[in-house]
Amino acid sequence: MIGEPATDSTALDEFHAGLERDFLDGLWRIQGQARDARTRVRPYLWCWETIYRHLLRAGELLRVERAADRRVLLLVNPGLPEIRAATHTFAANVQLIQPGEVAPSHRHTATALRFIIQGHGAYTTVEGERIRMGEGDLILTPNWTWHDHGNETAAPVIWMDALDRPLVAALQAMFFEPYPEERQPVTRPDDYSARKYGAGLRPLGSRAVPALSPQRAYRWADTYAALTTLAAAGEATPYDDVALEYQNPATGGHALPTLGCTIQLLRPGVHTRAHRHTSSTVYHVFRGRGWSVIDGQRFDWARGDFLVVPPWAWHEHANASATEEAILFGVNDLPALEALALYREEAYPDPAGHQPVH
Numbered sequence: 628m629i630g631e632p633a634t635d636s637t638a639l640d641e642f643h644a645g646l647e648r649d650f651l652d653g654l655w656r657i658q659g660q661a662r663d664a665r666t667r668v669r670p671y672l673w674c675w676e677t678i679y680r681h682l683l684r685a686g687e688l689l690r691v692e693r694a695a696d697r698r699v700l701l702l703v704n705p706g707l708p709e710i711r712a713a714t715h716t717f718a719a720n721v722q723l724i725q726p727g728e729v730a731p732s733h734r735h736t737a738t739a740l741r742f743i744i745q746g747h748g749a750y751t752t753v754e755g756e757r758i759r760m761g762e763g764d765l766i767l768t769p770n771w772t773w774h775d776h777g778n779e780t781a782a783p784v785i786w787m788d789a790l791d792r793p794l795v796a797a798l799q800a801m802f803f804e805p806y807p808e809e810r811q812p813v814t815r816p817d818d819y820s821a822r823k824y825g826a827g828l829r830p831l832g833s834r835a836v837p838a839l840s841p842q843r844a845y846r847w848a849d850t851y852a853a854l855t856t857l858a859a860a861g862e863a864t865p866y867d868d869v870a871l872e873y874q875n876p877a878t879g880g881h882a883l884p885t886l887g888c889t890i891q892l893l894r895p896g897v898h899t900r901a902h903r904h905t906s907s908t909v910y911h912v913f914r915g916r917g918w919s920v921i922d923g924q925r926f927d928w929a930r931g932d933f934l935v936v937p938p939w940a941w942h943e944h945a946n947a948s949a950t951e952e953a954i955l956f957g958v959n960d961l962p963a964l965e966a967l968a969l970y971r972e973e974a975y976p977d978p979a980g981h982q983p984v985h
């Protein structure tokens with residue numbers, strides 16, 4: 628705060644009022660607020676039982692058609708009720724599609740991804756490529772790609788959606804367009820991109836580096852094989868145990884420009900060390916049970932639950948079982964923070980690496 632000369636306060640008040648009338652302000656009036664800004668994102672756990680109960684009820688009450696084109700429950704962070712998102716930069720949702728339904732085709736500048744929680748054989752079509760959905764698969768819908776979903780099986784299919792909607796809204800770059808028909812035409816063989824790029828191969832003669840990942844699907848069988856190979860070799864990180872990031876095969880970088888996706892296996896009995904970083908993460912518990920400590924608060928989780936770690940919050944994870952593995956799928960905003968040179972991280976300053984729980 629710059630010093631105020633010993634003038635009478637009435638003169639200063641009049642000066643400030645004059646600034647406001649002319650749409651100006653003095654930095655000295657807001658400096659404290661700006662420097663001490665703290666996140667409003669709160670750590671929170673959404674239980675699968677609760678989500679599932681409401682989702683089934685939505686399945687009874689709402690039909691998917693043009694008017695209500697997605698049956699989606701939004702995870703609402705208790706610190707951010709007005710943006711209806713799990714964290715300040717991206718939304719995490721759970722979507723249900725009933726047998727015979729089609730979620731009509733559209734595109735938007737918000738980037739989306741899906742991680743399949745339950746069911747087999749429904750599909751999503753992204754830019755003319757029909758992609759089968761299986762449990763544990765990750766499917767990308769990059770910025771401004773046409774996409775629709777359908778379920779031609781006899782059972783409901785449920786997946787997690789993540790979208791960088793709050794970030795795109797903050798940048799005021801949100802655009803949305805419905806496709807003129809319910810479904811876009813299928814112009815490529817089924818699972819085209821996963822077959823083309825999934826083996827780590829790239830077409831000869833193509834040196835162009837696409838900004839958006841040309842691979843749209845990552846199959847669970849491949850992901851799990853990579854995880855278990857790493858676990859068997861004992862390759863683990865102190866903060867996430869056995870962990871992999873889904874990559875854009877054309878760049879080796881993050882799967883999407885704004886959102887990163889990870890899969891991590893906490894080996895039986897493992898308790899990771901605590902750290903914190905400016906990126907925030909939403910975890911979906913794909914297998915197993917355990918707990919996480921976030922800024923001193925313990926959250927016990929089990930299969931299907933969702934957990935959010937706010938930016939710059941100390942966090943550590945533990946597998947509660949001595950025999951079973953625990954697997955967490957994670958979405959984070961690390962690519963956006965890195966692109967803006969705002970990423971930083973810190974290890975918890977305790978020899979054992981654990982926070983006290985209160």
Ligand SMILES: [Fe+2]
Nearest residue numbers: 733735739774
């Ligand atoms: Fe969409």
Ligand SMILES: [Fe+2]
Nearest residue numbers: 866902904942
């Ligand atoms: Fe972390």
